[in-house]
């Protein structure tokens with residue numbers, strides 16, 4: 538895959554921000570150029586720079602504890618900053634913009650560990666903000682999750698505040714479901730007096746990618762495109778029940794999770810437990826069962842929150858046709874749609890959120906929702922780094 542750009546309209550240079558997201562799927566860098574001059578943020582252009590297989594493996598190799606991980610994380614922190622700045626410099630060149638026309642970059646970075654529970658909760662995003670600022674000549678706002686966590690919150694998810702700003706509608710419930718590596722939901726009640734909520738549901742594409750790659754080692758792209766392989770398998774109900782019985786799914790919110798938990802080792806442990814007394818299952822049946830796990834855990838969550846809602850799907854999972862069909866089947870009383878059906882570009886939505894978070898930081902406005910993250914108060918998130 539090569540870098541991809543989409544352009545939508547002309548830019549107002551006094552209020553331009555770039556949002557940068559590198560998600561838990563480690564598929565690549567999403568950039569969004571956003572203009573905040575109007576009432577609603579306007580996506581001007583977006584860009585995607587895929588990671589090489591080598592970088593993807595360096596990232597995923599840090600999801601669980603391993604040998605020499607401080608050095609590996611330190612080197613990758615700098616290496617990713619260079620990938621980020623290369624992507625931004627290419628993007629600016631394509632857009633005929635210079636660094637001084639951008640107010641700031643909102644850099645999520647790459648999460649390599651997220652442990653929101655316990656006395657010493659922490660979350661770690663790499664892709665050095667200071668290096669990025671120096672290499673692009675643009676001020677960077679990053680480390681958005683730290684303050685929410687310092688205030689006792691999960692530091693995640695951060696997208697519900699933005700979802701609320703653009704998707705909430707009086708009189709009818711909306712669930713925005715982002716299916717990235719992990720899937721998360723923002724529930725926006727139609728009764729505007731009620732508080733929204735949001736949390737990580739569980740695995741989105743993460744285990745689908747892991748299992749697919751294990752069985753398609755030579756496939757550079759490493760994705761079950763459109764869910765074709767999963768569609769050739771059948772769901773194993775017994776295994777599905779076992780996977781769904783994991784305690785994470787039963788935890789009350791606020792809650793968040795990451796790749797250190799929903800990892801191939803998690804699946805291996807479940808398969809070992811299942812196969813202790815059973816016959817082997819075909820690999821494609823396991824892929825079909827993992828699609829059902831993502832779909833059913835999302836559907837169960839939506840049903841608990843609302844009996845009728847607009848369910849807006851975004852993130853890479855929206856492109857998995859098998860998964861989307863399964864979601865529609867599991868949510869017969871809801872209107873399941875894509876964010877593009879609401880006029881919002883699916884691929885860059887998360888990156889837009891990080892541009893918005895940088896903007897909120899500059900305006901000193903709050904950007905966390907304590908009812909979502911569990912933080913003791915609302916606050917403006919982020920730390921600023923100058924070139």
Ligand SMILES: Nc1ncnc2c1ncn2[C@@H]1O[C@H](COP(=O)(O)OP(=O)(O)OP(=O)(O)O)[C@@H](O)[C@H]1O
Pocket residue numbers: 559560561562563564565715716717718719742743745746760761762763764851852853854856857858887
């Ligand atoms: N055409 C496709 N068919 C099937 N799956 C796809 C397709 N395109 C993308 N995906 C899935 O989407 C994933 C990438 O989604 P996305 O970029 O939203 O996740 P992410 O980077 O983990 O972001 P985050 O977790 O922060 O939301 C890929 O790893 C893949 O599993």
Ligand SMILES: [Mg+2]
Pocket residue numbers: 559560561562563564565567853
């Ligand atoms: Mg991604």
